[in-house]
Amino acid sequence: MNRFSYHRAGDVAEAAQMGAEADTRFLAGGTNLVDLMKANVERPTRLVDISRLPHNKIEELPEGGLRLGALVTNADTAYDARVEQRYPLLSSAILAGASPQLRNAATNGGNLNQRTRCYYFYDTATACNKREPGSGCGAINGVNRIHAILGTSEACIATHPSDMCVALAALEAEVRVEGPGGARVIPFADYHRLPGDEPSKDNTLQPGEIVTAIDLPADSFTENYTYLKLRDRLSYAFALVSVAVGLTMEGGKIAKARIALGGVAHKPWRVPAAEALLEGQAPSPELFGRVADALLQGAVGQGTNDFKIDLARRAIRRALRQAAAGTPQSQTDKHVA
Structure with missing residues (x-):
């Protein structure tokens, strides 16, 4: 693991300003980022701790939906009575993932932004366009048992690892983000990207943008x-x-x-x-x-x-x-x- 500086952000504006700078990563639960840093896949020179920002609540929306704070843990989301009763599909998907220990630490925003578990992405001795653009894709002619069968490109056949995100896609959630350019709402279908010729880009976030919440529609599937x-x-x-x-x-x-x-x-x-x-x-x-x-x-x-x-x-x-x-x-x- 390389040396890095650490800063705890006082508000979203401060975090976004620092996050827009090169080689900076946001840190919340850290269940994916810390692993990547240990493997030298991610080598940030600065970590911006956003875990104390005020996005750790689940709130009712005026039209009847729910707003899931980005810093609410996966466990607290899955076991929230409103989620269990009104969005059991989401609760079930979260409980299908990881382990109780990880769900207690992992955040909703981090779940959206976790990176692939492709063997070649994690192995810095192999070619991976997602980790090192232009180096090639070792998985295409290699060990690819866990890899994608849809939406692939000549540059990448990695899969997205989340369970929670599959349910959010079916529920047609919306992702609320804030960054240097202000706040915006991204339909869930438009949040993640297919690899194309830029597989290093997992999502449509702009530099410095932070996920603040996930909005669930009032219309859900309870039975x-x-x-x-x-x-x-x-x-x-x-x-x-x-x-x-x-x-x-x-x-x-x-x-x-x-x-x-x-x-x-x-x-x-x-x-x-x-x-x-x-x-x-x-x-x-x-x-x-x-x-x-x-x-x-x-x-x-x-x-x-x-x-x-x-x-x-x-x-x-x-x-x-x-x-x-x-x-x-x-x-x-x-x-x-």
Whole structure:
């Protein structure tokens, strides 16, 4: 780990001003950044501690939604009674991730901004365009079992590791940020980026911008939902494939549908046209199969991750069955029924 200076920001304006300078990183829970610094993947010359900024509350919004402070921990978010009752999809997704110890430290803003767990990104002896632009991608012709099957580019096939973000994508949350240019709101679908030819850029934040809150809409899925996560072991493992589904059922038919996939792309993956196939239809295996095909259109394996395409297809169908039946996947008993 390299030498660095440390500064605790007194307010957002001060933090944003310092954060806009080169080789500066924001520090909150530190559950990802500190690991990256230990591995010499991140080598900031200055850390700006934002953990004391006043963004550590969950608040009601006038129109009926919830505002999740960026510095609220993942654990406090998952176990908040309002989140559990009104946004059980989000609570379930958070509890599917990491471990209790990490959820007690990790923040909501940090969860949005965590970096990929690609083997080559973490190994500074190998080529990685995300870590060192222009160096190449060791994963494309290497060990790529955990890598992306959708939205990839010739420069990068890494996946986004978050569970929480998959649920936020399905809920169509909004991200509130502040920076040197003032405050703005980013629709969740526009927050994370596909790799393209600039895989080092994970999101659409501008230099110095800080996530201050995540807004959840009033309209949520309290009965017909599920977060299904498939992984190599039943706990403390990143998703090979995950599926967040929220449905609104009326008269035995699907009135509204939202689906997001994790573990398959550089960002949580949504295809609105695939969701539209469900609306106005009665649940059926045939319908769920067509939706799965639409969600995975264009999916391409890289060799050792070819299995993910069929795994994702099966996971989508099963998640849709769980949501339609109102029998969400348990995050306590993780065995898939």
